[in-house]
Amino acid sequence: MSQRLLMIEDDQRLAAMVATYLGQNDFDVHHSGTAAEGLQQLQQAEPPFNVVLLDLMLPDANGLDVCRQIRAFPAPLNTLPIVMLTAKGDPMDRVIGLEIGADDYVPKPFEPRELLARLRAVLRRQQGTPVPVSETQRTLRFGRLEIDLDARVIRVDDQEKPVTSYQFNLLAAMAERAGRVLSREQLMDAVKGEPLEAFDRSIDVHIGRLRAAIEDDPKQPKRIITVRGAGYVFAKAQDV
Structure with a gap:
C-alpha cells in the first residue's frame, strides 16, 4: 500500500x-x-x-x-x-x-x-515499537506512569502525554530495561538499529522532550536519570 x-x-x-x-x-x-x-x-x-x-x-x-x-x-x-x-x-x-x-x-x-x-x-x-514484550504484559506501569504498548499512549495520573513516535519507542525501550544504565549508542541501536553519528545529539534532545512530558520537574528528573559519562537509566521505583 x-x-x-x-x-x-x-x-x-x-x-x-x-x-x-x-x-x-x-x-x-x-x-x-x-x-x-x-x-x-x-x-x-x-x-x-x-x-x-x-x-x-x-x-x-x-x-x-x-x-x-x-x-x-x-x-x-x-x-x-x-x-x-x-x-x-x-x-x-x-x-x-x-x-x-x-x-x-x-x-x-x-x-x-x-x-x-x-x-x-x-x-x-x-x-510499531521494536521492543519485544510478552503477550500478557502489554502495559508497563511505574507508579503514576503508564505506558500502553498496544495503544502507543503514555499517561501520567491517567492523563495522556503526547510524544512523537520516536520518543514513544525510546521510552518503551528504556522502560523494558528499567534499572539498567544504557549508553546513547545502546539507545540508538534499540530504537533505530543505526549507529550513533559522532555529532548527533538527538538522543539527548528526545530525552529532554520525554522528561518534559512525564516528569513532575524536568529539571530534577526522577524517572529518566542521567548517569554522567555513561548514559541514562530508567528508574524501576517511582513515586515512592
Missing part, C-alpha cells in the same frame, strides 16, 4: 524530483509550496497523510514554526511523523528541529536513496 506523503517545499524543481523518485518507491506524494497551503492540506486530507516532509525555509513561515503548529494539532495529527529538510549546515538547526518535535532531518543536498531510507525508518517506528 502506498504511503501518503505531504511535501511542504517552495523549490518546485526539488519537489518534482522528490515526487518522481518517491512515487517509484510506493509513495503517494502531494506537494504544497507554502506553509499555509501545507497546513490546510494536512488538516483536510482524506485519507490522512502518513508522513510530512517539511522544508526549514519557506516563503511565508519558518519550518520550525510549522513543526510546532503541527505538534499543537489535536490527535492524531500531532503525532504525524515529520522529516525536516534543511540547507543549513549548522548541527544546532537539526537539534532545534528535534527539540520541537521533528522525528528526523535530512540536510540538503541529499541523496534520494538516503531520503527514502529515512522516511521508511520513521514510518516503521510509527507503525
Whole structure:
C-alpha cells in the first residue's frame, strides 16, 4: 500500500524530483509550496497523510514554526511523523528541529536513496515499537506512569502525554530495561538499529522532550536519570 506523503517545499524543481523518485518507491506524494497551503492540506486530507516532509525555509513561515503548529494539532495529527529538510549546515538547526518535535532531518543536498531510507525508518517506528514484550504484559506501569504498548499512549495520573513516535519507542525501550544504565549508542541501536553519528545529539534532545512530558520537574528528573559519562537509566521505583 502506498504511503501518503505531504511535501511542504517552495523549490518546485526539488519537489518534482522528490515526487518522481518517491512515487517509484510506493509513495503517494502531494506537494504544497507554502506553509499555509501545507497546513490546510494536512488538516483536510482524506485519507490522512502518513508522513510530512517539511522544508526549514519557506516563503511565508519558518519550518520550525510549522513543526510546532503541527505538534499543537489535536490527535492524531500531532503525532504525524515529520522529516525536516534543511540547507543549513549548522548541527544546532537539526537539534532545534528535534527539540520541537521533528522525528528526523535530512540536510540538503541529499541523496534520494538516503531520503527514502529515512522516511521508511520513521514510518516503521510509527507503525510499531521494536521492543519485544510478552503477550500478557502489554502495559508497563511505574507508579503514576503508564505506558500502553498496544495503544502507543503514555499517561501520567491517567492523563495522556503526547510524544512523537520516536520518543514513544525510546521510552518503551528504556522502560523494558528499567534499572539498567544504557549508553546513547545502546539507545540508538534499540530504537533505530543505526549507529550513533559522532555529532548527533538527538538522543539527548528526545530525552529532554520525554522528561518534559512525564516528569513532575524536568529539571530534577526522577524517572529518566542521567548517569554522567555513561548514559541514562530508567528508574524501576517511582513515586515512592
